[in-house]
């Protein structure tokens with residue numbers, strides 16, 4: 738696991754965009770994209786690179802991390818709609834190459850199994866972007882999630898519903914249930930990139946990176962991954978005991994070694 742501490746959210750976005758750009762330029766790539774506010778700066782930077790530098794997403798494929806149960810894809814807060822308006826519709830990515838979970842599927846268990854199979858049939862995910870919830874969740878894998886879980890239905894904590902209430906107007910409108918890639922599913926991506934900005938994420942980042950590997954902090958599963966990069970700003974790094982070492986290691990990073 739590599740911890741990259743950047744001074745500002747803009748620098749975080751630039752580092753994350755560098756990782757995605759490298760994968761996109763290397764050939765047809767499969768991206769795992771996350772919603773939430775954390776990756777928004779990275780999407781804006783990638784859109785800028787598409788317009789200014791000709792970064793071409795036409796051969797990329799995208800799988801979403803999670804989805805609310807009960808919302809049609811057309812609902813403006815469905816993650817399918819959000820990722821279209823924040824990213825896919827603003828670059829040259831064919832919406833047919835965007836894959837999401839159907840939160841209105843009649844048989845949610847079958848939908849979850851279909852999704853894992855679709856990811857596998859696409860050859861797996863090359864780069865998976867992740868945010869982190871204030872309770873350490875990734876995707877919608879709330880504390881207590883099995884570290885080897887597959888895509889499935891989960892019940893949101895009251896805290897997560899409150900955290901997401903601003904997107905809906907009222908907490909009463911936030912669904913109680915979601916479909917989310919499991920921690921085991923996420924762990925099969927070839928490169929995990931977790932992004933966090935702001936002091937509100939400092940405790941969750943410290944628990945994920947320096948705490949024990951535990952279902953109590955689902956993001957700690959990154960500690961088991963062979964290629965995980967955690968990109969944070971100074972505020973989100975505020976509770977890291979080894980922050981000086983991470984900065985030192987970055988300064989001395991071999992020039993041939995990429996993130």
Ligand SMILES: N[C@@H]1[C@@H](O)[C@H](O)[C@@H](COP(=O)(O)O)O[C@@H]1O
Nearest residue numbers: 771773774775868869870876877
């Ligand atoms: N399902 C999403 C997560 O994927 C995201 O990481 C989290 C944090 O969101 P934000 O980045 O807005 O803090 O929110 C939701 O729960």
